[in-house]
Amino acid sequence: DGGITQSPKYLFRKEGQNVTLSCEQNLNHDAMYWYRQDPGQGLRLIYYSQIVNDFQKGDIAEGYSVSREKKESFPLTVTSAQKNPTAFYLCASSTRDRALDEQFFGPGTRLTVL
Amino acid sequence: QQQVKQSPQSLIVQKGGISIINCAYENTAFDYFPWYQQFPGKGPALLIAIRPDVSEKKEGRFTISFNKSAKQFSLHIMDSQPGDSATYFCAAIRISSGSARQLTFGSGTQLTVLP
Numbered sequence: 073d074g075g076i077t078q079s080p081k082y083l084f085r086k087e088g089q090n091v092t093l094s095c096e097q098n099l100n101h102d103a104m105y106w107y108r109q110d111p112g113q114g115l116r117l118i119y120y121s122q123i124v125n126d127f128q129k130g131d132i133a134e135g136y137s138v139s140r141e142k143k144e145s146f147p148l149t150v151t152s153a154q155k156n157p158t159a160f161y162l163c164a165s166s167t168r169d170r171a172l173d174e175q176f177f178g179p180g181t182r183l184t185v186l
Numbered sequence: 187q188q189q190v191k192q193s194p195q196s197l198i199v200q201k202g203g204i205s206i207i208n209c210a211y212e213n214t215a216f217d218y219f220p221w222y223q224q225f226p227g228k229g230p231a232l233l234i235a236i237r238p239d240v241s242e243k244k245e246g247r248f249t250i251s252f253n254k255s256a257k258q259f260s261l262h263i264m265d266s267q268p269g270d271s272a273t274y275f276c277a278a279i280r281i282s283s284g285s286a287r288q289l290t291f292g293s294g295t296q297l298t299v300l301p
């Protein structure tokens with residue numbers, strides 16, 4: 073089955089720790105995205121990548137970092153610099169040529185900082 | 187700055203009724219407007235989308251109405267069913283920029299359809 077997988081589904085972190093969220097896609101999509109979802113605020117873009125070894129900051133990149141070493145993978149690291157990291161994190165992907173049409177979303181990772 | 191405003195925040199409809207969700211945008215450069223449906227604990231999925239050169243698009247029970255002059259668009263769900271209960275997000279994107287593929291989302295509407 074083609075799709076986007078995110079792991080883990082639930083993640084708990086102590087304050088001051090960095091944590092990495094996984095996102096893998098087998099859709100052969102060029103572009104990948106990370107969003108953060110908070111109650112009542114919709115989705116906000118953290119980072120996006122249109123091709124391997126290239127990525128751009130979104131609206132709320134502070135306290136986050138990403139890498140894009142492989143086309144299939146776009147991991148997100150939530151660093152200790154992120155002051156309010158508890159949220160639902162969503163990864164998405166799209167073809168570069170048809171990015172205007174649809175972004176496919178993964179099932180999400182719920183991060184809780186203890 | 188919230189560029190896409192969505193209302194209502196929550197909506198309760200009886201089975202068979204019409205659900206209406208409204209969105210307004212500020213940036214006239216937006217030129218593609220998708221709606222996403224999200225069930226609890228899942229990622230959003232594209233439901234229907236419209237470009238501003240048409241005033242209405244219908245897919246089954248779902249219809250988007252678009253008013254370019256008012257910078258508003260809305261989702262109508264006809265014959266609403268309990269299975270439609272979900273959170274709905276409107277979004278907007280500037281596809282003509284040729285660079286960023288950034289979707290700007292509304293804040294979401296939690297729809298509950300009573301049996």
